[in-house]
Amino acid sequence: MIPEFSDPAAQGLWNDYVAQVDRMVALIGPEAAELSEDLRAHLADSFASDTSGSEVDRIQRAIERLGQPSEFLRPMLADELLERGARTYDPALISRGLYHTIRSGSRRAFSAIAFAAGYILLANFAAMTLFKPFFSDHVGLIRGPNGSLTFGIVGDGAGEELLGLWSIPLTLALCALLYVLLTRALRRYGT
Known part of the structure; x- marks a missing residue:
C-alpha cells in the first residue's frame, strides 16, 4: 500500500526510504521479506494519520517516527x-x-x-x-x-x-x- 503522492519530492523521500529498507532486508535474507512489507505499511499508516502540513513535511515526520532503517535493522542483520x-x-x-x-x-x-x-x-x-x-x-x-x-x-x-x-x-x-x-x-x- 503506497500512498498517492502529488508532490514528487514526497514520492522521492518515500522511494529513498523504501530502497534503504529493501537493501537492508535483502542482506538479512529471505526470512525477513515480510518485514519490508510491514515497514511499508507502518510508514504509509503514519503518513496517512498525519494531516497537517505539506506531503513532504508529513512523510518526513512519518520517517522520523519510524526511524532510519540502519538503526533498527542493523542488529537483525548482524x-x-x-x-x-x-x-x-x-x-x-x-x-x-x-x-x-x-x-x-x-x-x-x-x-x-x-x-x-x-x-x-x-x-x-x-x-x-x-x-x-x-x-x-x-x-x-x-x-x-x-x-x-x-x-x-x-x-x-x-x-x-x-x-x-x-x-x-x-x-x-x-x-x-x-x-x-x-x-x-x-x-x-x-x-
Missing part, C-alpha cells in the same frame, strides 16, 4: 550474518556480522570487538605461516639480545630464531585451533 557465519565457518560472513554488530552500537559491540581481536590474532598467525619461508630469521620464536622472547614477526637484528621451520606447523595448528574455538564460541554467543 545477528543473521553471525549465525550463518558460525554455522558455516565462513570468515566473510563472520567479519561482516562483527562489523555490523560493532556499527549497531549495541551492548554486544564490546563482545564483537573481542571476537574481532581474536580473529585478528588468527590473521597474525596466518601471516607468520606465510612469511616464514621467505623471512625465516624474522618470523617465529625470537630470543632478543637481552634474552627476551618474542613470538611473531620482528625487524632486523632482533635476535636469534629458536624454532626454525617448526614454527610453520605450530602457527598452522594455532590458526586452526583458534578459528574453530572462536567460531564455536561465536555460535554459542549468538544463540
Whole structure:
C-alpha cells in the first residue's frame, strides 16, 4: 500500500526510504521479506494519520517516527550474518556480522570487538605461516639480545630464531585451533 503522492519530492523521500529498507532486508535474507512489507505499511499508516502540513513535511515526520532503517535493522542483520557465519565457518560472513554488530552500537559491540581481536590474532598467525619461508630469521620464536622472547614477526637484528621451520606447523595448528574455538564460541554467543 503506497500512498498517492502529488508532490514528487514526497514520492522521492518515500522511494529513498523504501530502497534503504529493501537493501537492508535483502542482506538479512529471505526470512525477513515480510518485514519490508510491514515497514511499508507502518510508514504509509503514519503518513496517512498525519494531516497537517505539506506531503513532504508529513512523510518526513512519518520517517522520523519510524526511524532510519540502519538503526533498527542493523542488529537483525548482524545477528543473521553471525549465525550463518558460525554455522558455516565462513570468515566473510563472520567479519561482516562483527562489523555490523560493532556499527549497531549495541551492548554486544564490546563482545564483537573481542571476537574481532581474536580473529585478528588468527590473521597474525596466518601471516607468520606465510612469511616464514621467505623471512625465516624474522618470523617465529625470537630470543632478543637481552634474552627476551618474542613470538611473531620482528625487524632486523632482533635476535636469534629458536624454532626454525617448526614454527610453520605450530602457527598452522594455532590458526586452526583458534578459528574453530572462536567460531564455536561465536555460535554459542549468538544463540
